[in-house]
Amino acid sequence: QVQLVESGGGLVQPGGSLRLSCAAPGFTLDYYAIGWFRQAPGKEREGVSCINFSDGSTYYADSVKGRFTISRDSDKNTVYLQINSLKPEDTAIYYCAADSHLGVQAMCVMGPYYDDMNYWGKGTLVTVSS
DSSP states (O other), rough: OOEEEEEEOOEEEEOOEEEEEEOTTTSSOOOEEEEEEEEOTOOOOOEEEEETTTOOOOOOOTTTTEEEEEEEEEETTTEEEEESSGGGGGGGGEEEEESSSHHHHHHHHGGOTTTTSEEEEOOOEEEEEO
């Protein structure tokens, strides 16, 4: 069964922007930390930005700070990742995940290695190329 659904990926030029969405059709995100992760070809999955859905607290990896913005919309039960000034090295499959126990920093740092993550989406591909 599908618990999280990512959308918004695509092919963009360097310097361009995208907005990714993570929706939860079957449950409310109110009690979860939600994270955006990415996995580039040949590399390990890494956390890029995470948010506590209830209070809005956020965490950003240094590599994306100042370019990426995470936000949530409780009415739509959705988390967004606005990604600006895209670089070729941002090319990756972007995944969202949700967990009811981890804080936002732990979510981003250990999330890729956390076997008890409540939910993972299937990912959306972002390709940055001229």
